[in-house]
Amino acid sequence: MTKITVKGLEIGTGAPKIIVPLVGKTEQDLTDEVEFLREIDFDVLEWRVDHFNQVDNIDAVKKAAAKINAVIGHKPILFTFRTANEGGVYPASTEFYVNLNKQMITSGLIDFVDVEVFIGDSYVKEVIALAHQNNVLVIASNHDFDKTPTQEDIVSRLRKMQDLGADIPKIAVMPRSTTDVLTLLAATAEMKEKYATKPLITMSMAGKGAISRVAGETFGSDLTFGAAKNVSAPGQLDVKELRNILNVLHRSLA
């Protein structure tokens, strides 16, 4: 498995790295949240731009990204527009989505971009190619807020992302039962042991799935999302507690 190093952060070795989402609505909210994050121990910042009230104004998006970068730019920054189909808050066309991502990829302000794999293979390939030309890494993603697909289906989605050229495949699914949580963990382990050539991110959401957000080093998920101020999905743990649990588990595995 290849590890990835971004801004000195090694992904794919040791305890899972922590991504903290930023979900401010206004430029002021974002500024306040980012200031607050200065003092927080985390590894990657995710800007969930679909929450931003000026997301339809590319100049405003770039201006906000520059402000975020000025404060947190020593850490990797992940730019994510989550579509409404997959749990985001701003309904947008595919053209809007692709254009926004392309504009940000060439802005020099981000390290990672999140691309939803089911937006269409040709769009995904186009965005990945542009990202790689601009030294931006791609997290390909898929979210099911309703259910947990079968183990086979989860593995096949992760493999598809990897085959399309993503640097990190990611899937988030909703459990309806404890067995669903096991399905996600089993799919993660299968992907990791049999197919993965890249770091992975997987999680089972909500309270029932929270165990999957701390168990990545055992099962094969290399990054995990934790909340500093606000959660961006159900089941995210407090970032400080999350770091403690990850470290405790890491020590037991060493």
Ligand SMILES: O=C1C[C@@](O)(C(=O)O)C[C@@H](O)[C@@H]1O
């Ligand atoms: O894809 C993900 C994972 C996530 O949905 C979670 O369950 O932690 C949170 C989102 O902000 C992020 O983009």
